[in-house]
Amino acid sequence: MTETLTVDGLTVHYATREGALQALRDVDLNVPAGQIVGIVGESGCGKSTLINALLQLMSENARIAAGSVTLEGEELVGAPSRRLRDMRGRDISVVFQDPMTSLNPVLTIGRQMHDIQYREKISRAEKTRRAADMLGRVGLPDPVAKLDAYPHELSGGQRQRVAIAMAVLMRPKLLIADEPTTALDATLEVQIIDLLKELQREIGCAILFISHHLGVIAELCDRVVVMYAGEAVEEGPVADVFNTPSHPYTAKLIECDPGRMKTKAALLPAIPGDLPDLTAPPTGCIFRDRCDKAAEICRTSPTPSAVTGAHWARCHFAGGGRQ
Amino acid sequence: MMDRLKHSLIGRLLADPMAVFAMAIIVGLVIVAVFADVISPHDHTAMNLADRFAPPSSTYWLGTDNLGRDTFSRLAQGSRIALYVALVAVSISGLIGLTLGMIAGFGPRWLDNVLLFVFDTLRAYPTIILALALAALLPRGLSTVIIVVVITSFSEYGRVVRTQTLSLKNAEFILAERAMGASAARIVFHHVLPNVLGPFFILAAMNLPVVITIEAGMSFLGIGVPPGTPSWGATLKDGFDYIRNTPWIIIAGGLPLILVTLGFTFLGEALRDQLDPKLRKSR
Numbered sequence: 001m002t003e004t005l006t007v008d009g010l011t012v013h014y015a016t017r018e019g020a021l022q023a024l025r026d027v028d029l030n031v032p033a034g035q036i037v038g039i040v041g042e043s044g045c046g047k048s049t050l051i052n053a054l055l056q057l058m059s060e061n062a063r064i065a066a067g068s069v070t071l072e073g074e075e076l077v078g079a080p081s082r083r084l085r086d087m088r089g090r091d092i093s094v095v096f097q098d099p100m101t102s103l104n105p106v107l108t109i110g111r112q113m114h115d116i117q118y119r120e121k122i123s124r125a126e127k128t129r130r131a132a133d134m135l136g137r138v139g140l141p142d143p144v145a146k147l148d149a150y151p152h153e154l155s156g157g158q159r160q161r162v163a164i165a166m167a168v169l170m171r172p173k174l175l176i177a178d179e180p181t182t183a184l185d186a187t188l189e190v191q192i193i194d195l196l197k198e199l200q201r202e203i204g205c206a207i208l209f210i211s212h213h214l215g216v217i218a219e220l221c222d223r224v225v226v227m228y229a230g231e232a233v234e235e236g237p238v239a240d241v242f243n244t245p246s247h248p249y250t251a252k253l254i255e256c257d258p259g260r261m262k263t264k265a266a267l268l269p270a271i272p273g274d275l276p277d278l279t280a281p282p283t284g285c286i287f288r289d290r291c292d293k294a295a296e297i298c299r300t301s302p303t304p305s306a307v308t309g310a311h312w313a314r315c316h317f318a319g320g321g322r323q
Numbered sequence: 324m325m326d327r328l329k330h331s332l333i334g335r336l337l338a339d340p341m342a343v344f345a346m347a348i349i350v351g352l353v354i355v356a357v358f359a360d361v362i363s364p365h366d367h368t369a370m371n372l373a374d375r376f377a378p379p380s381s382t383y384w385l386g387t388d389n390l391g392r393d394t395f396s397r398l399a400q401g402s403r404i405a406l407y408v409a410l411v412a413v414s415i416s417g418l419i420g421l422t423l424g425m426i427a428g429f430g431p432r433w434l435d436n437v438l439l440f441v442f443d444t445l446r447a448y449p450t451i452i453l454a455l456a457l458a459a460l461l462p463r464g465l466s467t468v469i470i471v472v473v474i475t476s477f478s479e480y481g482r483v484v485r486t487q488t489l490s491l492k493n494a495e496f497i498l499a500e501r502a503m504g505a506s507a508a509r510i511v512f513h514h515v516l517p518n519v520l521g522p523f524f525i526l527a528a529m530n531l532p533v534v535i536t537i538e539a540g541m542s543f544l545g546i547g548v549p550p551g552t553p554s555w556g557a558t559l560k561d562g563f564d565y566i567r568n569t570p571w572i573i574i575a576g577g578l579p580l581i582l583v584t585l586g587f588t589f590l591g592e593a594l595r596d597q598l599d600p601k602l603r604k605s606r
Contacts, residue, residue, distance in 0.1 A: 055501075055502050057498070057501055057502060085505075085506060086504060088501070088502055088504035089502065089503035089504035090504060093502065093503060094499065094502040096495055096498070096499055097495075101494060101495040101496060102495045102496050102499045103496055103499075104496045104500075104514050104517075104518070105496075105518070106517045106518050106521065107513075107514070107517060115505070115509075115513060116503050118505075118509070119504075163499075166503070
């Protein structure tokens with residue numbers, strides 16, 4: 001299978017007063033062509049850093065210490081900024097979390113959609129036609145009239161549809177969806193998920209879907225990567241990972257999902273403990289301090305061990321290990 | 324797109340009674356300034372010593388001053404000076420402030436600090452003290468007034484534009500644009516500038532009457548226009564000297580100042596309500 005996106009050993013550090021904050025450590029990730037891969041993890045696990053690193057749009061104090069990011073075989077780390085700018089929006093594009101802030105408030109939808117096509121050598125009328133066509137495809141009623149609307153004149157769900165239309169307008173190879181449903185209510189969430197599925201079939205792009213909502217990931221994605229404190233701790237086909245979680249963190253995460261609770265409880269379950277200090281991450285397993293199964297062996301770093309063919313976990317007890 | 328915005332903006336302003344009032348005053352001022360020579364019943368420089376300190380009458384609508392010059396004619400000529408100084412000074416200081424503010428907001432940190440230091444230093448200077456100092460150095464005239472206004476007010480535009488740019492720089496839609504492959508120049512001119520212009524024009528409209536008042540104030544203090552020039556401030560000063568016996572001169576000199584200040588301020592407020600898409604009342 002050809003890979004659209006390959007991330008290999010990506011390590012990103014932020015320079016802080018307390019020293020280098022190791023936001024991502026040795027992250028591997030593959031997004032095969034035409035597939036939807038989910039990334040799940042709590043706040044602070046490095047999801048945003050990962051997106052910024054994929055786009056090569058990192059804050060000034062961030063540095064890629066090691067690793068590579070390739071899009072259809074082309075290396076992005078260290079690529080000239082001209083080339084990167086050329087690829088952004090055309091080969092790789094993003095839908096952001098909050099549709100209330102991801103559209104320019106003083107420009108009409110049409111103007112913003114024209115703007116994205118600034119590299120295309122086609123007439124204005126053709127650009128307008130394409131924009132309206134895409135707005136229609138994402139399910140906005142009366143797309144031609146919507147071109148003249150300002151973002152504040154649309155509802156949250158409509159705005160997110162506009163943002164998606166903008167992201168797929170140039171038919172990218174990879175679409176990154178950064179929690180695109182978090183800011184929306186539950187009924188809209190389902191609609192947006194269906195829309196992404198449909199667009200994926202139509203356009204054939206690969207989608208990297210970031211969320212902390214396990215149900216959405218299960219519904220939408222082919223594969224899922226579980227991230228914890230800057231490491232990918234488990235990866236595999238969605239059904240395998242959710243049915244037989246092989247990293248204790250994944251198992252805890254699933255236990256804490258309110259949608260899966262069977263018995264009434266006054267308090268929602270939570271994983272005790274806090275994220276480790278990433279300026280001085282503990283040696284050995286990153287999850288050790290919060291893990292029930294922690295043993296002496298966890299003082300050494302676990303390597304990814306296969307559970308089944310395409311399913312692995314970064315735990316000493318995973319797969320063939322002692323359970 | 325600009326056409327559309329302009330048309331709909333004017334349309335919306337016309338629906339706002341306060342804006343209509345403001346625009347009526349401003350249009351009136353412009354008409355008086357353009358046709359000052361036609362509507363003046365007398366030559367504004369002609370002295371008629373027989374009619375010194377004449378009260379308002381059908382011959383002298385607003386009376387005459389100590390040299391027997393017609394106050395109405397002088398005020399009509401004065402509107403030209405007021406408009407000229409206001410427009411030139413606000414354009415120059417606005418352009419400088421807009422440019423420096425966007426550079427400060429979007430540029431590197433050290434440049435921001437340097438420009439901020441300049442803005443703060445200039446803001447800390449009281450206008451009148453600076454005006455007196457510059458008046459001592461420069462020849463008396465309208466250009467000195469304009470220089471004083473530019474030096475004291477461009478920092479205000481600069482600060483507002485810088486703050487706007489800074490908050491926009493980290494806005495998600497700017498990040499989204501960068502993720503869509505837009506260049507820095509594209510982001511600045513297509514996405515930051517239109518967001519900055521709203522507050523900028525509001526500030527400019529609010530600043531026009533301030534500039535007119537500074538000109539009048541400097542002329543009142545005798546450091547503005549040369550003697551004999553029919554500036555509103557000069558008329559006020561003439562009237563001030565004789566306020567006990569002939570108060571109508573200073574009243575007549577103050578009226579246009581009050582009206583124009585009200586007009587531009589109301590326009591600024593109406594613009595603020597209309598230019599911010601979120602404040603705009605949908606009808």
